[in-house]
Amino acid sequence: MPAPTTARALQEYLDHLTIERGRSANTVAAYRRDLSRYIAYLDSLELALDAVTTQVVEDYVVVVRTGSDGGAPLAAGSAARSLAALRGWHGFLVDEGHATHNPAHGIRPPAQGKRLPKAISTHEVERLLEAAGTGDGPGPLRDRALLELLYSTGARISEAVNLDVDDLDLTPGTAAVRLFGKGSKERVVPVGSYAVVALDAYMVRARPELAGAGRGTPAVFLNTRGARLSRQSAWAILRASAELAGLPESAHVSPHTLRHSFATHLLSGGADVRVVQELLGHASVTTTQIYTMVTADAMREVYVQSHPRAL
Template sequence: MVAAGTRGDVLRRAVQGYLDHLTIERGRSANTVAAYRRDLDRYVGYLEARELSLGDVTTTVVEDYVTAVRTGSDGRAPLAAGSAARSLAAVRGWHAFCVAEGQVDTNPAAAVRPPSQGKRLPKAISTHDVERLLAAAGAGDGVAAVRNRALLELLYSTGARISEAVNLDIDDLDLTPGLEAVRLFGKGSKERVVPVGSFAVEALQAYLVRTRPVFIAAGRGTPAVFLNTRGARLSRQSAWQVLRSSAEAAGLPGAEHISPHTLRHSFATHLLSGGADVRVVQELLGHASVTTTQLYTMVTADSLREVYVQSHPRALA
């Protein structure tokens, strides 16, 4: 019988090999790899507690694990259906890697279905509320206000993820009249070029000319577009706080629930409401599958239905 310590060491080495594969060969982001590491650490702990080696895992074991993470019966915090599905995806990917590497013959997680979860519609805010948010971000005379307005204008104008925005370098911006665009690097370092609207261009030019040099003077020089007061690249956390503070200052309903993804969802929803083709929006958002983008069409259809019911004299006939 394999000693528990040895069994655990073997499992964790196999996990590390998979994480290295994701990082080096698949080009996954550090955040994605960190999430996989957390999920697989929990899974390995579950296997260790039952004295199971890699070859002992069956489909039933994986199914029981999914139940354990949903209920917290493994002694850890229970996970929502979406988080449990993400954890199962990490487990399935690891076992598939182990099969490909010849460590085992079959993937016991391949046939395990993720827990069902209700289809969550993206949350968007109205164009009026977006305008209030942007105005609040730029309120005041300080250099930070100019930066904050430029940041939020860019997020809403391009549908960029918050990580894509803070990772922008000066060379990723093209503000040439008639060619205004930004180069974004999404999940898996996938590159896309997105047009930038005139309001965002104006806000960016004001920031780059008037206030970014002030931030640069406080640091050692960096190609980052968005900087903090020390002249270093603005962090995701700081950018998130810019949005949260602006939402609160604007007095938006549910300000505590507004996130950078809210602007991304609003960008997509407003485009589709204006008649944009769903595949065009897919490209702008950097979605690998149009199915993900089609969630936004449900939001738009619901909005149209509500207007119809309220306005058409025969809608309730």
């Protein structure tokens, strides 16, 4: 079987990720960016795919870490993702009979420093949520409902903006939301009473007005044109609310801030790590356990400040 052109080989792999592996659109887009940069590097060396060696791949990892190809230098985690993308692509070419070996097999990703999630205090969360609801019209009601939901459920911003009305059950006492995480994995998460109140206010008093500007969509969170709120717009709402709340710059409010705060505050309150794992939709408890380090640091700080013989 003749080898396909590089462009065709890339598209076949991306189609494989989408159709057969069920990868999300965001994941496929990230793979496309990583592999397009890799192809440009190979083109600069005038190398065909079947001529790539392990040394070429190792050199490429150094290139993306330093940005010596003219692209943005990648942090260790992003370089590891890029390596995973091209390892998967070369493996796919082998499986399809277009190559005899995977030159990226066995190459270890760059070492990553241990990064602890950034969480804000419960007091800062309260200030953030109050700030989100400041003002008149449907916007503040939507913004407050969005942020209340994020903190109440630990949902990713992408999961929240992809919610449809049928995914919400606001029955007092048993309120829950159906979230679709990475790989379209479904989970049902309880919704706290404060978020229920905020969501109910938005659904009754604000969403109908926003929906009137559009053509009809099942999305829970809408923009001013009546269409589904984008992830970028949701991030902008979070950032604007943080500025309005006067949160310190050190808080580093990001799309994951409320998710991290949700997990950290649950564990600080005595929640079992495996329960938090299920609520967050983590495939492995190892991913969730990093939050226990955050709470351990908090306990240590309280101990040092409070115990008469700690220092």
